[in-house]
Amino acid sequence: MNDFSDDLFDEKKIKKAVRRGKLKTIITVIIISIVVFVVLNIANSAISTNYSEKAFKQWDAYVRLSTPNGYISETVDSRGLLGGESNYEISKDFKIKSVVIERKQYSFGLIPSVLVSRGSGGKIGMTGEDWQFGYKENGWREMMFFHPNVSYKKYKDDEDQIELMQGDKIYEVAISFDQPYKPNELFIQLPEMTWFWVDTYSGEQLNDFQQEAKENDWTSTFIREHDALGFSINTPFISIHDLEVEYEQFLELLQMSISRDHRNTFNKMKDVKLEDVELLGAVVYGTKEEIVEILKEPFIKASSIGGVIENY
Structure with missing residues (x-):
């Protein structure tokens, strides 16, 4: 009985058991955290990819409709939490070759990025003496x-x-x-x-x-x-x-x-x-x-x- 009692209340064994329990808990938490992190990243990537592809189709359709012979020739995505933004190039097909005419951005996702644009410019002919045409980014006139x-x-x-x-x-x-x-x-x-x-x-x-x-x-x-x-x-x-x-x-x-x-x-x-x-x-x-x-x-x-x- 005494041997049992001494063993039961052995301070060193208790501390050792506590340390083992804490280590097991820490390892369990780390593993769960890693699994959750991986799952959430996979889910975030899948959701962002889905919204990115949908946004590309919508914006490419817009460009093809509103820019004669135009299309989105390249996109580069920057993804965040459940969304992001895409930098894209608009090209025109001149039949003998294609030419990049503008570079723009759009956001996508459940939590889309906030886009802030700064710049200055204007239209020619504001005095009423010439046509008030605008220019594209590459310097071409808008038809x-x-x-x-x-x-x-x-x-x-x-x-x-x-x-x-x-x-x-x-x-x-x-x-x-x-x-x-x-x-x-x-x-x-x-x-x-x-x-x-x-x-x-x-x-x-x-x-x-x-x-x-x-x-x-x-x-x-x-x-x-x-x-x-x-x-x-x-x-x-x-x-x-x-x-x-x-x-x-x-x-x-x-x-x-x-x-x-x-x-x-x-x-x-x-x-x-x-x-x-x-x-x-x-x-x-x-x-x-x-x-x-x-x-x-x-x-x-x-x-x-x-x-x-x-x-x-």
């Missing part, structure tokens, strides 16, 4: 469009400017038609046409455009590049089948875009068949000689130069 059902005080015509250009270059030019054309009415087959402007505007919007054109100075009354929605054509000679494929893709992009206005446009256009679509203009690429020849066509009401690249 202008003119709706054929709106009467403007003045129309942009860059033919003379292009004729004065020097060097072997490829020009990007927005052309506005003299009237809306159905796809089967677009009888002219120009290999240089790479993008078509689709009439997605309501009667109310057209009334607003006409009121602005009537009341405002001519320098500011036009439709800016990012407000003209359309789709690209990647074949040298256009067929109705090609237009059908691209038009279906156009509707999918409207539905997918991050822009609420684009999704509202989808609801308006989703039941409109290709044969009922009206095309208001196009974007053409070509050498100086090719562009000048195109601009002499009677169905072109206005022209606005955008980007210029070396022809190689």
